[in-house]
Amino acid sequence: VKVAIGVNGRQVEAEVEDRLLLVHFVREVAGLTATNIGCDTTSCGACTVLLDGESVKSCTVLAAQADGCEVTTCEGLTGSDGRWHAVQRGFHAEHGVQCGFCTPGMIMAAVSLLAENPDPTVAQVRAGLEGNICRCTGYHNIVRAVLAAARDGRLPGGGSPAGAADPAEEPA
């Protein structure tokens, strides 16, 4: 099947197998390897990317299903000026990283969470990241990192999370 998928603002067109998974499209066709393949069973969240602004597990989406859509990976968060996204800064500042394997998925899940809820409580951060597993069990610093990003995103000039939406505009 022929697909055209926007990846971090770049249009990637390719003739791919109908059964190609989006995560393989991102890694092998678009050549972006921040997105990791962990469990491959929709459990661990390591392969989380944004599909039209919402977090999805790219091991459980076909590339064909994403045809015509916009995918954002961890590489796509950094501005063209090299400035990190608020969530990337939060993970750096709070050391929300141990081995790092879950980190790109955690960051993308956090970006999606903050887009829907820019000012989450600790409990809301934990619930919002329930689909992402850190096998180093470094959850405390990850939660701190997301809360720091939420604070950072609200500061003037702090760079609001990508695709942040007014919660009042949530579709009914």
Place this chain on the structure above:
Amino acid sequence: MIPAPFTYRRARTVEEAVDLAAEAGDEGKFLAGGHSLLPLMKLRFAVPEVLIDIGRLAELSRHHDLEHSALLAAELPLLARAAGAVGDPQVRHRGTIGGSLVHADAASDLPAVGLALDATLVARGPSGSREIAMTDFFRGLFETALEPGELLTEIRIRRPAERGWSFQKFTKRAIDWAIVGVAVQGGRVALVNMDSVPARAGGVERALAAGDGPAAAAAHAAEGTSPVSDINASAAYREHLARVLTARALAEAASRN
């Protein structure tokens, strides 16, 4: 893991989806959010030759949509609450209520909710549309009353006369399937993962109708069920959980009347 080869077709309308399914015959399968089907295809438990993608149809409701619907929060809080308890945010961004019902996994939350809400389903096939009562829908393990080529197009739910509701789900981790779950709306009680099919708890409903209180009625929760024993729980433990969760659910529902 990568699914076995198949041909991907995308439907732009319900009519086109039904036509594509008729063309594909027994080898076709509808793909909505894909969060039940694609994992099964990776494991070769499902090997359709043609996938008909209905994921772009405006008629679909994702769990995320239901979870955040102001209308449902006001009118059918049981459905909004249960939809928000499915999987995790990423799964809820893709999975749909229609997909969950037709997948007919007894361990899924929304089939039991559909039973507790006494929904009516509308299916469209090559020869037209027909209604199917929720109580007639689940026929066996992962088996429904849908004929080959029929597409679920509507889920009709009346505003409940009895407003009391509760949804209880016992899991090891937040993202897991229910080890046991209970959905209550008024006097209707349905169980998650207590049999090979999603089912109403008839003994509990009869006890409630006869005037029993929550605790006495809940003692009947495991009657007529045949839960599995697996790595998560023995059948006896599931029966115990069904009684405990039903008692909690009935008490909570009574407090909301």
